[in-house]
Amino acid sequence: MSTPNFHNRKASRIFASECEHEFDYEDLILNVQSALPKATPADRSEPDSLRSYEGQVFAEIERIIGKWGITISLIVRGGYYGGLNLDWRVDITDQYEGDNFEWGEDAISATADNYIQKQIAKIEKIFAQFTTPLICVGIFSNGEAVYEKASRLGLAPAS
Secondary structure, eight states: OOSSOOOSSOOOOOOEEEOSSSHHHHHHHHHHHHHHHTEEEEEEEOOOBTTTTTTEEEEEEEETTTTTEEEEEEEEEEEESSSSEEEEEEEETTTTTTOOTTHHHHHHHHHHHHHHHHHHHHHHHHHHHHSSEEEEEOOOTHHHHHHHHTTTTTOOOOO
16 A cells, blocks of 8 residues: 655645755755745644654744734645655634634634735745645555646646
8 A cells, every 4th residue: 555755734736855865955944944034943843743744843934913813834744755845834823812723714804814825825936946846636546646747737836
């Protein structure tokens, strides 16, 4: 039995990289961090990570808009067989009520939602600069997956 190489939760593409050497990995993370000047470096496990695809939060962007505390976490997740992929996660905190939830689970203000959408578009554009954006075009009954370059399928890089 086989399994897909990449696990992608939120990003519109699988932003994959081979990273054959440790310095390739370090270079990728530093490049993404420096391309996002508002991002603060982080080093913690991804919440709700899958055992086979453990993720590491490597940077965060935090902002408060009205009563909404917004945290955008940038995640690097190892491939099952090789390589890695970049992903993101948005957590919201209602500063008055103390409620915590992921973006999309509850209604927030249009201003906060617009800010998040713009940040995600910027993040995915930067991810595309430093990785190979892939699309999963099929998964067989034995679990194996077939990936194609997003550009080869005529899909423009994330904008």
